[in-house]
Amino acid sequence: MIMARKLSRDFGDVRAVDGIDVDVHRGRIVGVLGPNGSGKSTTLRMLLGLLEPSSGGVTIHGVPYAELESPLTTVGASLDGQAFAASRTGRQHLRCWAGLAGASPERVEELLELVGLSGAAGRRVGTYSLGMKQRLSLATALLGDPQILVLDEPSNGLDPEGILWLRRTLRDLAREGRTVVVASHLLSEAQRMVDDVLLIRDGVVLYQGGLAELLDSVPAPEGGERDLEHAYLALTRQREVAA
Numbered sequence: 001m002i003m004a005r006k007l008s009r010d011f012g013d014v015r016a017v018d019g020i021d022v023d024v025h026r027g028r029i030v031g032v033l034g035p036n037g038s039g040k041s042t043t044l045r046m047l048l049g050l051l052e053p054s055s056g057g058v059t060i061h062g063v064p065y066a067e068l069e070s071p072l073t074t075v076g077a078s079l080d081g082q083a084f085a086a087s088r089t090g091r092q093h094l095r096c097w098a099g100l101a102g103a104s105p106e107r108v109e110e111l112l113e114l115v116g117l118s119g120a121a122g123r124r125v126g127t128y129s130l131g132m133k134q135r136l137s138l139a140t141a142l143l144g145d146p147q148i149l150v151l152d153e154p155s156n157g158l159d160p161e162g163i164l165w166l167r168r169t170l171r172d173l174a175r176e177g178r179t180v181v182v183a184s185h186l187l188s189e190a191q192r193m194v195d196d197v198l199l200i201r202d203g204v205v206l207y208q209g210g211l212a213e214l215l216d217s218v219p220a221p222e223g224g225e226r227d228l229e230h231a232y233l234a235l236t237r238q239r240e241v242a243a
């Protein structure tokens with residue numbers, strides 16, 4: 001559904017993303033994972049056509065984002081730091097975007113219910129907590145009923161109950177056949193959310209493929225269980241030894 005080849009992006013002297021290939025398949029939850037500054041947001045922005053690659057290219061359903069016939073019903077995005085007009089209520093915000101996405105007022109109410117904001121829909125967004133803004137952002141991304149969702153750090157600001165809710169919601173969306181791409185620097189949390197992993201460090205792919213296969217490929221730590229943090233450290237060490 002999404003394919004990127006030799007994708008690179010420079011910011012001045014900084015190579016934020018360095019020649020990565022991405023293959024994202026239908027019905028999967030894919031984690032774009034790595035430490036702060038590893039190039040996750042830059043990758044997502046290029047996948048969405050919001051940022052021009054320095055080299056390489058991305059296609060969604062075989063065409064660049066700009067050439068999609070109906071972008072809002074193909075891809076929905078929630079990016080970290082998304083701006084909201086503080087004076088609009090949650091409901092007004094969604095109704096405003098609903099026009100562009102071709103969504104009905106009923107769809108707006110459905111989504112408010114789905115993200116748990118029905119009770120707060122009449123409140124100004126400026127009074128929302130970070131977690132509530134995340135929920136509103138996800139509802140906005142879902143307005144066009146898109147087949148692909150791209151979410152940057154969607155659990156940022158959510159409490160434990162909210163994180164559980166998010167995990168279940170993303171799983172349900174994937175079960176419906178949607179593809180979910182989610183960026184996160186919280187490896188242990190992402191481990192409980194994703195099927196596939198694009199693990200990056202300094203803009204370079206350390207691993208791309210199934211989460212289970214990755215965990216199986218590294219030796220278990222002494223007295224502990226295999227986990228994504230451990231796998232990340234093992235891959236980083238392997239790369240350093242090889243360099």
Ligand SMILES: Nc1ncnc2c1ncn2[C@@H]1O[C@H](COP(=O)(O)OP(=O)(O)OP(=O)(O)O)[C@@H](O)[C@H]1O
Nearest residue numbers: 011014016034035036037038039040041042043185
């Ligand atoms: N607009 C920009 N101008 C200059 N440098 C940038 C810009 N955007 C990103 N960078 C740099 O590119 C690199 C990758 O940044 P990016 O935001 O993609 O990382 P990230 O993995 O999403 O980080 P985080 O987990 O902190 O959100 C960093 O070195 C960052 O400083």
